[in-house]
Amino acid sequence: KNEVEQSPQNLTAQEGEFITINCSYSVGISALHWLQQHPGGGIVSLFMLSSGKKKHGRLIATINIQEKHSSLHITASHPRDSAVYICAVNGNQFYFGTGTSLTVIP
Amino acid sequence: EAGVVQSPRYKIIEKKQPVAFWCNPISGHNTLYWYLQNLGQGPELLIRYENEEAVDDSQLPKDRFSAERLKGVDSTLKIQPAELGDSAVYLCASSLYSGYEQYFGPGTRLTVT
Numbered sequence: 001k002n003e004v005e006q007s008p009q010n011l012t013a014q015e016g017e018f019i020t021i022n023c024s025y026s027v028g029i030s031a032l033h034w035l036q037q038h039p040g041g042g043i044v045s046l047f048m049l050s051s052g053k054k055k056h057g058r059l060i061a062t063i064n065i066q067e068k069h070s071s072l073h074i075t076a077s078h079p080r081d082s083a084v085y086i087c088a089v090n091g092n093q094f095y096f097g098t099g100t101s102l103t104v105i106p
Numbered sequence: 107e108a109g110v111v112q113s114p115r116y117k118i119i120e121k122k123q124p125v126a127f128w129c130n131p132i133s134g135h136n137t138l139y140w141y142l143q144n145l146g147q148g149p150e151l152l153i154r155y156e157n158e159e160a161v162d163d164s165q166l167p168k169d170r171f172s173a174e175r176l177k178g179v180d181s182t183l184k185i186q187p188a189e190l191g192d193s194a195v196y197l198c199a200s201s202l203y204s205g206y207e208q209y210f211g212p213g214t215r216l217t218v219t
Binding site for chain 1: 139146147148149150151154197199205208209211212
């Protein structure tokens with residue numbers, strides 16, 4: 001049983017498309033993280049949020065605590081957005097999703 | 107400010123050999139994490155330190171894995187002896203305190219042949 005589920009597992013989009021990645025979790029949390037991992041690269045934290053919505057450039061993250069659900073949106077997607085996006089939550093320990101592999105085609 | 111530093115970046119060893127990974131967290135960060143990441147999977151926590159104390163090592167295979175964080179700064183993760191199934195990326199992360207935003211190092215890619 002995975003405490004954190006992400007969908008889709010794989011996503012291919014055309015450059016410029018609006019992208020949504022979903023994350024559902026089953027444990028009580030104090031915060032949720034969205035992480036980005038490029039092939040062969042380290043992990044970069046994109047957002048940490050515990051309520052509402054945050055925006056950095058073309059990235060938007062939302063969380064609904066009651067529904068135990070979060071979404072990561074990318075507007076005007078670009079090939080450099082191609083990466084694995086991982087959802088992680090602070091419960092009594094850290095739980096990670098298996099990631100969503102995004103490929104943006106020029 | 108330097109990020110989390112890990113070395114080596116890559117390591118290839120034969121099975122049954124020992125191997126050690128080193129991590130230098132961000133200065134001032136109280137909490138240090140070691141994760142294992144298999145291809146196509148999310149990171150799995152091996153051990154979490156608060157200062158020099160290992161507060162969560164429930165997922166660390168203690169028969170062959172050991173870790174230390176002397177003086178509450180740098181940390182070393184050791185595998186002895188390594189098995190084929192240990193091939194993975196070993197990630198180190200740190201945060202100001204437990205539960206705060208984590209900053210990840212580049213990882214060490216281990217290949218056991």
